[in-house]
Amino acid sequence: QVRLVESGGGLVQPGGSLRLACAASEFIPDDHAIGWFRQTPGKEREFVAGISWTGISTKYGDSVKDRFTINRDNLKNTVYLQMNSLKPEDTAVYYCGAHELGQVSEYVAPYVYEYAYWGQGTQVTVSS
Secondary structure, eight states, X not given: OOOEEEEOOEEEOTTOOEEEEEEESSOOOTTEEEEEEEEXXXXXXXXXXXXXXXXXXXXXXXXXXXXXXXXXXXXXXXXXXXXXXXXXXXXXXXXXXEEEOSSOOOOOOOSGGGOOEXXXXXXXXXXX
């Protein structure tokens, strides 16, 4: 079982940047993709970005395209989410999840139900 820990959240002004990190407790198997989701009270968890194990394939939610970038360092067992041009509506708890595909694949899962393992989340607040 992959254990994930998010970090890097905090308070930032509109237009600012943050970089979140999702660190795995051990080597991430090559049949695992990693995704970032976010959630606000009373709403469903929303897909933000995802990346295949190779890092070749990425996918982004429409609301963050051209502002957020996902990448990974498999030697450090860590996936990063660089968030630029932050807006108040980006305020949420951000979670990373691991999707086990069962085979090496470039598929990046955009749905919550496809992820078996989750971190505890990190709060991002965008406010002046």
